[in-house]
Amino acid sequence: MRAYHRQEGPVAAANCAGHLQTIARPVAAMTATYPNESTSTRHLHRRDQFILQITGVTAMMTERGHFVVPPGHGLWIPAGVVHQSRAWGEVEAQTIYVTPNRERKASDTCRLIRASSLVEALMDEAVRIPEIYDQNGRDGTLIEFLxxxxxxxPEVTLxxxxxxxxxxxxxxKAVLVDPSSNLTLDHWADKCGLSRRTLTRLFRRETGQSFSGWRQRVRLLEALARLGAGETVTGVALDVGYDSPSAFAAMFKRELGAAPRHYLRWTDQEVALR
Known part of the structure; x- marks a missing residue:
């Protein structure tokens, strides 16, 4: 039985993560659980990190963007990227820390993926192998395959x-704190001392989206986190700024291709190779 198989809570997980940065193998792994609404401190790692969400939803703020990680999804965070997590619902996640390797050509940007059943099965094995595993044997082959x-x-855009x-x-930052706010672009232009036209141009240049499109994406992410924590569709729709559940459901299906509840249940329909 490995010494660091499962960590309970953010403090234990953080302590274990620090230890795993020093393991004399290309990859070190752990499983951790986090209580609802628990947060980590802002931090970074010396190794690349891949987090696979098992239960609950993790909201991850990084210096390169804000991500929401539902069950069945994984987030790749390159070494040196500052990030902070918040748990929605009772969260369980599996994590690997990967020594940066130019030959492997790992992504140098944050990537959110929808994990296949194979990735889920390989991660489940990775958190069970010894910390000092045989790189030339079965465990080393498994890690490289993972x-x-x-x-x-494929990357997804949540x-x-x-x-x-x-x-x-x-x-x-103001929108992220209160996604339900309906303050207009004119309001923000006045607050910033810019014309509406200049602010519109700046926003599209910096984000690739209009302000309204960006805010809608924030509301979608907030909704995913809350739905993953078990809140009702009606309550979430009103809390994130929609006038009715039907308007919210239409937006959700347009963006993600499925009704709110069906989207979060979709991963449970796959048969894991375990």
Whole structure:
């Protein structure tokens, strides 16, 4: 039985993560659980990190954008990227820490993926192998196969970009704190001392989206986190700024291709190779 198989709570997980950065193998792994609404401190790692969500939803703020990680999804965070997590619902996640390797050509950007059943099965094995595993044996082969599969998974877009421009950054932070706010672009233009046209152009240049499109994405992410924590569709729809559950459901299906509850249940329909 490995010494660091399962960590209970953010403090134990953080202590274990620090230890795993020093393991003399290319990959070190752990399973951790986090109580509802628990948060980590802002931190970074010396190794690349891949987090696979098992239960609950994790909201992850990074210096390169804000992500929501539902069950059946995984988030790749490159070494040195500052990030902070918040748990929605009782969260269980499996994590690997990967020594950066130029030959492996791992992504140098944050990537959110929808994990295949194969990736889920390989992660389940990775958290069970010894810390000092045999790199030339079965465990080493399994780890290399896992990294190959993670790299080939298609990226999904359940995130919003936080622009580096400090004026836009303040607007984005305010929306992230209160996604239900209906303050207009004219309001923010006045607050920033810019014309509406200039602010519109800046926002699209920095984020690739209009302000309204960016805010809708924030509301979608907030809704995913709350739905994953077990809140009702009606309550979530009203809390994130929609006038009715039907309007919210229409937006959700348009963006993600499924009704709110069906989307979060979809991963349970796959048969894991375990």
């Amino acid at each position: 990294l190959t599969e993670i790299a080939r998974m 995130h919003v970009q936080v622009p580096p421009d400090p004026r836009l950054g303040e607007i984005c």
